[in-house]
Amino acid sequence: MTRIFGDFIEQKDDHGEHLQIGFSPTSIPIQQRWRNNGLSADFLADYVSTFFPGDDRAAAERQAELKSAVSYVANELLENAMKFSYAPSQHAISIAMYLEADAVSFYVTNSIDPHAAASFQQAIERLLAEDIDSLYMEQLTHADGLGYVTMLHDYGVSLAWKFAPSLQDPDVLTVTTMARLSV
């Protein structure tokens, strides 16, 4: 069964300008794989920045700001995907980034433990319904859950989620997180 939270926009079939990175299931400990999140996020940020040349001072500032935002958002999305990915499913993690006229959109897909889905969905409902400023102050001092809130609060990203059975293996539940950053 598919469940959508927020204004989820399906990934475009015609693709356009985009990049996709996939991480196969592996037995390498998470400690070692963690570094890939930062490397991949910085790679995506560098890639985006070439489409926004920093010709003058204002453009250079805009380029730096966008690069920093992409790096932060992509890193948080990948960290979450790695944290919540359901190891027994042997499902890959993927991140796709699309460049559009007015936004950079990210789609990160990972498997999720079916038993953990309900509490994640409750957290999502809070993110979508509650005042982000109050939620930010509440989460700031908590150990978990600040990633999405900072994207919303500090970067004005719009977030949406789609829970659906995996296309490759219908027994595996996946979640795709969409993050849309206005440019």
Next chain:
Amino acid sequence: MDIIHEDYQVRYDAATATVICQGSFRLRGTEEYAPILQVLTAAADTKPATLTLDLRTLQFLNSSGINTLAKFVLHVRQYNATQIVMKGSHHFPWQEKSLKNFQRLLPGLQLEIE
């Protein structure tokens, strides 16, 4: 009590009561951040009149790192006598977006972004 890692460094200069954070903080969760939080809280526990947190060369901070700095700010808040000065740089745009949020935990926190 300095931390020297390939990707990041944390140094405490007792003479100027300054903790200098450099590099990229992308650690995984509370447990991995514990040694960094320890350097920060130990510096605060010396109860200097002013404690400077120099983040001007901190290129990246993930959300777990933001949580860690928030815990440090709350730790200092219990010592009414210590003033925190947080130094940032326009060179790293995330600092302008996220550092000001700490002032809401501790209104007396002085933020200097250059």
